[in-house]
Amino acid sequence: MYTQEFAAEVQLRKDKIVAALRSMNTDAILLGTNVNNYYMAGRVFSGYVYINSDGYLHYYVKRPALLKGDDITYIRKPEEIPALLQEAGVSMPSTIGLEMDFMSYNDITRLAKVFPEATAMNGSGIMRYVRSTKTAYEIEKIRISAQGHMSVYKSLQGTYYPGITDTELQIEIESRLRRAGCLGIFRVAGPSMEVFMGSLISGDNADNPSPYDFAMGGAGLDSSLPVGGNGTVIEPGMSTMVDLCGNFTGYMTDISRTYSVGRLSDLAYKAHDCSVAIHHAIAKMARPGVKASDIYNLAYNMAAEAELSAYFMGHNQQAGFMGHGVGIEINEAPVLAPRSRDVLEAGNVIAVEPKFVIPGTGAVGIENTYLITSDGCECLTDFNEEIMPLD
């Protein structure tokens, strides 16, 4: 199924899952979503991964044809799994974790019946927790994404011409990202938050509220996708917030930068400087053991002290968070929010996005992706933090 290098990685990930299963008194977990199959196999396939608390791991594959390995069995349907476990001398689970947060009701109901003697439990939390601390292998993938992602953001001076719209600029950046190796796909956990390749928002469009818990909405081009650019002609004095997809390796970085043509309002610079100051304060504070809610509160309080609360994380509609874990998906753990119970751990990779929406100007601020190290944190997306010119 995978390369020898990746075999060691699978062992590492399996060990984390086994430890989580034991701590939750769960005998086994059966994974079946693309993201978790990818996490455990190093590639997307259609089928299931079975892992039990004794450390038994097996792949039950439906497609693609032609995968090979001792730990792979081809199946047509999940009902074949129990007999295959018995053949392999593996005892049946009495409790089994299933991906109840993300698999459909009907899929879970079917899988629960595959193990009629077992109590089905929600295994989504286990995977969310395990995946929230990245291995060295994963961090390397994120570093590669960061390089590609930053290279495009650094290249935008000169893209402006009079009359260019937010959408035209976004399409140009999408194309540059793709040519730099971006895979394009923007994975979001859960079915409800739909974004194409991220968002680019100019001027007061930032204040159009979103169907989602976003600091900035943007009306979008069509009511079927009411987020992001809406055809606004970019004008001098208007900010443009670029927050596009950084998935170059299966693992994403999340970066936002503010651009402008000419000078913005004084309030916009003040708010942008506050965002940068929040980043610097968080970079000093973030380390294992720090509460995610304390990081949110630090940012919230700094915005309040600067008398910018009315613009913090949105204006007409304010978001309830200020950062999030990132990896295979854009919305992983931990969550930086006032009521988050997450506590930072070494290996967390978090996107921090203290943004402000300034009426008459648009969105300002920056977003960086940080790695929590054993004794502090490292900015993986460290480059120009100023408002950058498009012209």
Place this chain on the structure above:
Amino acid sequence: MYTQEFAAEVQLRKDKIVAALRSMNTDAILLGTNVNNYYMAGRVFSGYVYINSDGYLHYYVKRPALLKGDDITYIRKPEEIPALLQEAGVSMPSTIGLEMDFMSYNDITRLAKVFPEATAMNGSGIMRYVRSTKTAYEIEKIRISAQGHMSVYKSLQGTYYPGITDTELQIEIESRLRRAGCLGIFRVAGPSMEVFMGSLISGDNADNPSPYDFAMGGAGLDSSLPVGGNGTVIEPGMSTMVDLCGNFTGYMTDISRTYSVGRLSDLAYKAHDCSVAIHHAIAKMARPGVKASDIYNLAYNMAAEAELSAYFMGHNQQAGFMGHGVGIEINEAPVLAPRSRDVLEAGNVIAVEPKFVIPGTGAVGIENTYLITSDGCECLTDFNEEIMPLD
């Protein structure tokens, strides 16, 4: 919530749902996925749509802030809905349809508890059926997508240069589609089938099997997204199958065309001609009352008569279907497959894709989107069916 024009459309869609609820002896349905919220509101929002068999319809909206209308109530959580129904004098349902095929196990479990006196039933099939026959309004949206989609496919001569890869060509076409108004997002029902903006496959990469039930797979550029182009350098004698996203309006068309540089193998032309002949035969046969399985069988038999069965709908891995409904999502009803129970109805919009994978050449054939009319069918994507030059 919506324009006056769209109010009549909502009435039409609601009437279809009410009829389906009555025929299924279901008192009410509670929708909550983006696609079905969009279907009933004409815009994506976060929240729920409640419709009962008496024709009562109400939107319970979480976000975005600032929507207005007599039929809208803002809520923070779905548990508020029963009290709001009672206030409105609406009787409680004793059976309620929920989107069990597509909403998560935990979301459905929560929603079922909102109506503790009601029996929860699977409402996904009702919506799948209702949405499978398009209204005049929807057909107009699909026609607009068809125009944009075709305009880009017609523009590809001259994109070839020696050394160009499948990925480079795909990025160029993605950019042309986006500039022509394509929204980019490629909606697939269910969480498991992940594609970025469609696929472009050159040469023998067509024979790399897919994790999904696709005629052609393609290895992809990364194991996290193992579909489509894999960096193959496009060479004379190699076919290139273009099957990219046609979502310009929230409603998609699905079109594939085969391109080449120079001449292909005789077998490739024979198979391509067979694909075109299958289309012409289906265009004569398809009308309300025809079984979807009969359309599949017609195509299968024509491929067999031409001694092309080994290449039909794939070679190393063959797909189990030959067409599908298309609309808001790429995989709607009806399904053209050997065991499909679907029967064509006026208003169905179906993508028909008899394709062949020819070892040493690549994929050939075409895909068109058809509207089933009251007495036949209309090709919505009628343009050059030949293998077209890239050079």
